[in-house]
Amino acid sequence: MPIPLQTLRRWLRLFLLTVLVMVTAESVSAQTAGEGAWPDVAHWDEVLTRAETYVRVRSPSEFGLSFHRKQLDQLREEASRIRNSAQQRLVKLEQVIVVLGAAPEQGSAGEPDETAARRQAYENDLAAERVTLAGAELALARVEALESDLAAAARRSLLDGVLQRLPIPVSPEVVWAAIQESVASIQALMTSFQVWYGDTVEGGKGRDGLWWRFLIIFATAVALGWFARKAVLQRFGRDPSVDEPSYARAVVAAVTDAVARGLIPGLIIAGLLAFFSRPGALVIGPPERMIEVLLAVILVFVLVVAVTRAVLAPELPQWRTIEIAPHNAHRITRVIVFMAAVYAVDFWFRLTAEDFTVSRDLMTVGLAMMVVLQAGAMFVLSHRTLWVTPEPAETETPEEPEPEKTSDGRFWRYVRGIIGLGAVFSILAALAGYGFLGRFLVDRIVATLIIIALVFLARGMLREVVGALTRSQLLRSRLGVQIESLRKIRFWVRGALDPILVVVGGLIVLPVWGVPREEISRWSLAVLQGFTVGNVTIAPLDIILAVAVFVATMAATRFVQRRLLERVLPETNISVSVQHSLTAGIGYFGAILAAALAIAVVGVDLTNIALVAGALSVGIGFGLQNVVNNFVSGVILLAERPIKVGDWVVVGDKEGFVKRINFRGTELETFHRASVIIPNAEILSTPLTNWTHKDRYGRIDIAIGVAYGSDTARVRDLLLEVAQSHNQVLVEPAPFVIFTNFGASSLDFELRCFTGDVIYRARIASDLRFEIDRRFREEAIEIPFPQRVLHMASATEPSIEALADQTTMGPMDRPWHDRSGVGGEGDE
Known part of the structure; x- marks a missing residue:
């Protein structure tokens, strides 16, 4: 019995479908086996449970918070990878099931057992992947919630430490108790030094050459520091003979001066620290710790003083990186040196307090003293009289002297106001018993000011670098960038530096005020990766990369054009006009390629662009018809070449040589060396005279x-x-x-x-x-002047013209002495 044709077709279709499903399934299975993306749910749950338990601790430590943040970051990364893999496998499995088709209904012709088994396996895998995806998403949700809880715990711990209340430091009882404890601590420290001296020196332990080693280390440090300081200052230091150094040169000289002037003390102190910290040193026990702390404090003080004097340059005003008056530079230097000394004492007090048991009375009095001195110096620095610059001297003395102008702008006025308010509030908090709050504010304000100063120095350096690059011959000769274009590039790059530096400075300042670095990293990554507004995802990082790709592609295009025009094409037999046309065509192609690459980097769907372009085609046709017309006309000029670069043309009342054929217009240079830009559309639509179209005859x-x-x-x-x-x-x-x-x-x-x-x-x-x-x-050939012959009538005979005029005159038109013969007697 022959098999019906329809049955054969059905079995053949089923066979091909089975082969396709098997191939796809094998690829899915291989990928699944290779990825190994099954999550360790037990480990995840353990990590999350520990973090949830730690969050409930009243006073979590910074170490514990950082440890759990790192574990949560690792868990998020792993869960995100598993989620993405599960989503990809889900898509592929769903495609396989769609290709396989729906299961036959009951009562209809069944399908082969092998196909049914594969269908069931795929559905089981699909369900397992959905479970994996759900577990990963649940873990990510818990991670996000725990990160918020850890951030809240960190803020709570910071506030608990800062807002810790101590006794009132101005209370007589507290002051007297602090004095007694200070005296006892000093006596204990002196006793420990006496014990060390007796055991080490008088006991004979100091006669083994250690003192000679100490002197050798000290002398070596002094010698190395002196020679290094001299060499660095001679090579990169300030030159008093230079009256107006550039800002970049002034900054480099300031850094050099700071390094050089802090080099000798730094090497000496570093050598002493190495000597006293090594095993078997002369000083051991509590004196060793005190000496190490003292040397570290002195090192910090010396470096701060060196940097201050290097930046302010009180003796060399022309090398100063801040525009202030010389007398103000001296005053500011003295105030900062005083603050550095107070900070050195405070730093020593903090380190020694870690090794000794300090009572609350001594703690509050010490904090109050340090905060009052430091905040007082900050308040002095915030006064506007320190930041004024007198007007330059004029040739003629004005009748009324003009008031001095501050060297800062609105931003620095706000900064000075915040510093003054912060200093006053810190003093009040310390005197009220909140010494930790006062110290916190003073430390953070000083650190913030240092960061702001460094950012401004970096801004000045970067602006100088941008100016030097835009003034270099590289961009002009190699890339063919015009001077006006370089000025625009310099303006926009310098304008973009300010917001970039503000963002960078803000990211550096936030951890100083207690914001966790992990939180900042997560926020920054979320912003750079993009945020969704409606159905549109805006990714600043992609936009920045797109702009960078566009600029880089255009720069590469300019470089290729310049190389072809100067190195390659002149070696060929191609005419100059054809060479310019080829380079112009490369410019068109580079612009289109740069735009296409930028769009591709952003990830914009070209289909959506086509739809938008179609919807706006009518408006674009009316609004940009001139631009499009000139662009197309420029392409036609490059293709048909009715004019070429170097041609002598006359367009209307404009005459000159063709210098450049651009996207929008053609540039002519007249005989007066003036540049005339003629739209390309006008050149095609207006009668044009080209004196050198075919040849120069x-x-x-x-x-x-x-x-x-x-x-x-x-x-x-x-x-x-x-x-x-x-x-x-x-x-x-x-x-x-x-x-x-x-x-x-x-x-x-x-x-x-x-x-x-x-x-x-x-x-x-x-x-x-x-x-x-x-x-x-x-040859005596005359070139005549224009000639005209005039025939003059004689005085006795009236001219023909006069007779003709008289015959046409009426009685009233004649002179009065000729009117007697007309109409009767003449007048008497």
Whole structure:
């Protein structure tokens, strides 16, 4: 019994479908096996449970918070990877099931057992992947919630420490208890030094050469520091003979001066620290710790003083990186040195408090003293009189002196106001018993000011670097960037530096005020990766990369154009005009490629762009028709080449040489060296004269007149001799002379000759006129002036015009002495 054709088709379709499903399933299974993306749910739950338990601790430590943040970051990364893998496998499994088709209904023809088994396996895998995806998403949700809880716990711990209340430091009882405890601590420290001295020196332990080693280390540090300081200052230091150094040079000199002047003390102190910290040193026990702390404090103080004097440069105002008056520079230096000394004492107090048991009375009094001194110095620095710059001296003394102007702007006025308020609040908090709060505010304000100062120094350096790059010959000669374009680049790059530096400075300042770095990293990453507004995802990082790709591609295009125009094409036999057309075409292609790459980096769907472009085509057609018309006309000019770079053209009343064919217009350089930009559409729609379209041949016409009675044949011969004697007049076609007219005052001739370079037609015509004038003078041929013959009537005979006028006059038109014969007696 033959099998029906329809049955054969159905079985063949089922066979092909089974093969396709098997191939796809094998790839899915191989990928699943290779990825190994099954999550360790037990480990995840353990990590999350520990973090949830730690969050509930009243006073979590910074170490514990950082540890759990790192574990949560690792868990998030792993869960995100598993979620993404599960999503990809889900898509592929769903595609396989769609290809396999729906299961046959009950009562209909069944499917093969192998197909049914595969369908069931795929559905099981699909369900497992959904479970994996749900577990990963649940873990990510818990991680996000725990990160918020950890951030809240960190803020709570910070506030608990800062807002810790201590006894009132101005209370007499507290002050007296602090004094007694200070005296006892000093006596204990002196006792420990006496014990060390007795055991080490008097006991004979110091006679083994350690003191000689100490002196050798000290002398070596001094020598190395002195030579290094001298060499660095001679090479990179300030030169008093330079009156106006650049800002970058001043900053480099300030850094050099700070390093050099802090080098000798730094090396000395570092050597002493190494000597006292090594195993088996002379000083051991509590004295060793005190000496190490003291040396570290001195090192910090010396470096702060060196940096301050290097930046403010009180002795060399022209090298100062901040625009302030010399006397103010000295005052600010003294205040900062005082603050550095107070900070050194405070730093020593903090480190020693870690090794000794300090009572609350001594703690509050010590904190209050340090905060009052430091905040007082900050308040002095915030006063506006320290930041004024007197006006430069004028040649004539004004009647009323103008007030001094501050060297800072609105930003620095706000900063000074915040510093003053912070200093006052810190002092009040410390005196009220909140010494930790006062110290916290003072430390953070000082750290913030240091960061702001460094950011401003970096801003000045970067602006100088941008200016140097835009002034270099590299961008002009290699990339072909015009001076005006370089000015615009310099303006926009410098303008973009300020917001970038503000963001960078803010990211550095936030951890100083207690914001966890992990939180900042997560926020920054979320902002850079993008945020969704409606159905649109805005990714600043992609936009920045797109702009960078566009600029880099355009720069590469300019470089290729310049290399072709200067190195490659001149070695070929291609004409100059064709070379310019080729480079212009490369410029068009580079612009289109740069735009396409930028769009691709952003990830914009070109289909959506096509839809938007179609919807806005009518508006674009009306609003940008001139721009599009000029662009297309420029392409036509490059393709048909009715004009080329270097051609001498006349467009309407504009005449000159074609210098450049751009996207929108063509640049002409007139004979007066003026640049005229003509829209490309106007060039195509207006009658155009191109003197050098095919070649540079051209005709020169010189009109001349001679007096009546001159020998016309001799005139013709002379004109031909003059033309033939000029070295730029062509022999073929030969010059010729035309007798054009019998003029009113002269016999008119015209000399017509040809030249191989029509560019010089005006100069050749001038040479020919000089020679014609010389030859005509030699041959006594007159070039007449315009002449007019006037016939004057005699005095006795009336002219015909007068008689005619009298016949037409009426009685009232005649003179009064001729009216007597008209109409009766004359007047008496």
